[in-house]
Structure formats: structure tokens, C-alpha cells
Amino acid sequence: MPDAFLAGRPSYVDFFRYLAERGEYSADLEAELSRTIEDTRREMRFERTRPDGRVIEVRRNPVPGGGFVLIYSDITERKRAEEAIRGARDAAETALRDLQTAQASLLHAQKMAALGQLTAGIAHEIKNPLNFVNNFAGLSVELLGELRAAAAPAISALDDDRRAEIDETIEMLTGNLAKITEHGRRADGIVKSMLAHSRGTSGDRQLADINALVDESLNLAYHGARAQDQNFNITLERDFDATIAPIELVPQDITRVFLNLFGNGFYAANKRRQKMADAPFKPTLRVTTRERGGAIEIAVRDNGVGIAPEHREKLFQPFFTTKPTGEGTGLGLSISYDIVTQEHSGTIAVDSRVGEYTEFTIRLPRAGTGARKDR
Amino acid sequence: MSVSILVIDDESDVAELFRQRFRRETRQGTYVLHFALSAEEGLDKLAGGIRPQLIVILSDINMPGMDGLALLREIKRTRPDLPVMMVTAYGDDERRRRASEYGAASFITKPVDFDVLKAQLRQLSASPA
DSSP states (O other), X not given: OOHHHHHTOOOHHHHHHHHHHTTOSOSOHHHHHHHHHHOTTSOEEEEEEXXXXXXXXXXXXXXXXXXXXXXXXXXXHHHHHHHHXXXXXXXHHHHHHHHHHHHHHHHHHHHHHHHHHHHHHHHHHHHHHHHHHHXXXXXXXXXXXXXXXXXXXXXXXXOHHHHHHHHHHHHHHHXXXXXXXXXXXXXXXXXXXXXXXXXXXXXXXEEEOHHHHHHHHHHHHHHHHHHHOTTOOOEEEEEOOTTOOOEEEOHHHHHHHHHHHHHXXXXXXXXXXXXXXXXXXXXXXXXXXXXXXXXXXXXXXXXXXXXXXXXXXXXXXXXXXXXXTTTOOSOXXXXXXXXXXXXXXXXXXXXXXXXXXXXXXXXXEOTTTSOOSOO | OOEEEEEEOSOHHHHHHHHHHTHHXXXXXXXXXXXXXXHHHHHHHHHHOOSSOXXXXXXXXXXXXXXXXXXXXXXXXXXXXXXXXXXXXXXXHHHHHHHHHTTOSEEEESSOOHHHHHHHHHHHHHSOO
């Protein structure tokens, strides 16, 4: 403050105006002034930003016996440092959130991989005893046939009642063994699916045309479903991106993923048709392929019954199924998950609305561009 | 003339299964079956001499103690001309590769297809080692 001004012993109001002219205060000068001089015994502290951008802290300390001291400090640097700290903290918090999200998805992937290994491990353990069951059941059918042939003369010599009794017993035994064989074969099929979890990355990678692969799988799934159920029908829509260049993948495994997804879509769409009985409804499955630069995307959308929100979390877990016993093993999606995420470093996402649609979206990075999950 | 087959598997029911599956052949005197519950026991039997002439060894891979692949190497060292077939529930590429590297005559995955196995044995007994 210039000495000349101070030498004139200015009143506080003059002093205030001088500062205001210098641009210390905001627009409403009078209001601020009256507030400031209202109670000079009170300690005050405020900050203001001058037009030149410097930040000034003004502290008013009352002194004993009346009056006060005003202390002006330039705190521009402190403010800037505080701002920088705040920015750094925000960045750190964002990074932490990202890290937590990544950790959650990593944990999920690890959990799924562990479940897959466990599944394959259990399958190995079950396979051996199951082989014995199937083998001895098959053998017993043969042995029973031999017994019947060897005992035929003796049996024919018996009276009618006794012969009927023995014939019935042998028939029931044969029937039971046939059932053991049948269910053993069913269990063997499940064990084989479970073992698919352990194959890891043994498949051969080759350059493949994804549209051709999708098309081939669609035909396979469609005719498979028709063969199982004469009444089955569905409209297939293909929305293929013709610009997609060949991509390196394990064709038989990706085909397996497609067959699972298409089969599920067929099932859901037809379940909705059955529910709607008479109402006009056209079961439809649409497959879309897109080039996404460094990755390709395949979306499989059906207009079926949809997936209940409470089922969505368990969708990729081994043995989770909503199908009736005997119709689904609950392994299709868990194996698909393994194939897409572990073997191909891709992602698989699901979007669904109950009673309207379900859409699975698979994203496969091109080799060398995707972040590898394995270390 | 009868020939012998030695089956090595730590699961004793495997012996029962082979006995029943080969009941006609043993009754007719085509084959004489011998069993061992470990690789060590198998080597002992081999050292003791097996009669009639042994034409093949069928061995499991996963066994406590010496495993089937180690047994295979040992047999190939002492009896290089004796065919050894590996039988396992684990049909992975790595085991398959090592079995063939060590000189296994064939690699059979469980459950054993006995029709295929018998066809292979007929070929062996037609040209005994």
C-alpha cells in the first residue's frame, strides 16, 4: 500500500474503498463493507481471487483494546498445490476403482477356472469306476445269455409254473442290466463333457473365416434340433459383416461355443412359443458378426423366454441349469466361458429381458492385440 | 499253442474284467492271463520267467510307486523286443507322446474297447516276438 495513502490516515472505509478499486472485492461492495465493519471484534478469514489470478487470504485479528490487524497473504502457490493434490487424489481414487473392478473380474475368472479344473478333476475320478460299471454290466448281459443257453435243456424239463418263474427272473435281470448300461452311458456322456474343461489350450489355432464358421454351426444346430423334434422350427437371421478378415482361433472349440449358444437360443425361443400356445409368435434367432478393429464381435440374440436376473450370476457355473433333469447338464455355458475367456482371451457378455429376449455377445481379440490373461 | 499276456494295473477289478472278457480265449487255451498289481510286481514276474511265451504286456500308467511310463522304459531297456501297450484313463497328448517316445506298441484309453484290443492281440500272436 503506498505510503502517501497511509500518511493521510485513512478511515477504515476509505481503506476499504482503496482496496476495492484495486480489485480486491467482488461486485457487491456495499454489502460486503457493511458486513465487514459490523463487528470488528470478531476474528475473520476469507479468500479472494484477484483479477490477475493471484489468490489472497485476508485474516482480520482483533487486538486487545479495540481495533484490529489485517493480514494479507498471497496463497496462490498453496492453492495451486492443494489443487494439484486434489487432482492427484481423484486420479488415485479412479485408479483404485478401476483396479477393484479388474480385481473382481479377475477373481471371477479365477473362480470359473478353478471350478472348471475341479469339474475336470471330478470327471477323472468318476471315469474309472464308471468304466467298471459299464464294462461289467455289458459282460453280465453276455453271461446271462450264455447261462440261458446252457440251462435251456434243464429249464425246459421243468413244469410250466417253475419255467415261467425262471424265465421272468432272467428277463427282469436282463432288463435291469440294460438299464444299468443305458444310464451308465448317459453318465459317461456327462463325464466326457466335464473332461472338456481340462483340455485347456491343446486345440490347434488356425486362421478361420468367422462368418463361414457361424453359418456352418447354425446349419448344424438347426438340423440337430429338427432331428430331435419334428415340430421344432425357428427363423434364422444372419447379419454378417462381410469385411471381417480371417481370425486365428481354435475352430472346433469355437464351433462348440456356437452350438451351445444356438441350442440355448432355440430352446428359449421354443419355450416361449409353447407358453404362448395360440398367440401368433415367430421364434427367431439372429446372429450378428462385426469387425471391431483388433477384435471381432459375434452377437447371438433370441426372442425367447429370457433369463431371470437371479440366474444371471450363476449362468457360467458348471452344472447350473434351468432345464429339467436329463435335458441339460449345465456344462454348455461353463465350457463356452472357458473356451472364450481362457483359450481365446476374449469376453462373453449376456443381456436379457425376461419374456422378451436374450443376447450373448462374444468378443474375440485378434492374436497379439488382446490382453492375454495368462501370465 | 498258448501264449501269455501280462496285465499290470493297481486296480484289482481290472484283473476280474480281463478274466471275464477273455473267458472264451482262456477256456480255448489261446491265451494265458497273468496279473500284477504294481510295476514292481510285474518286473518280478518278468524276471521269474513267464510261461507259456509272453507276447505282450498291458500296463496302466498311473500307479503308486513306479508308474507305467517308467516301467515301459525299464522293460524296453532289458527286453526291447517285447511289445508293451499302455492303457490309461488319461488320454492326453503329453502321455501319448511320451509313451510313443519310450517305445510303446500302442496307447489304449479306458474304457478299453475289447474288440479292438483282441484284434491287436491276434496280430501280435500271429508274429510273436
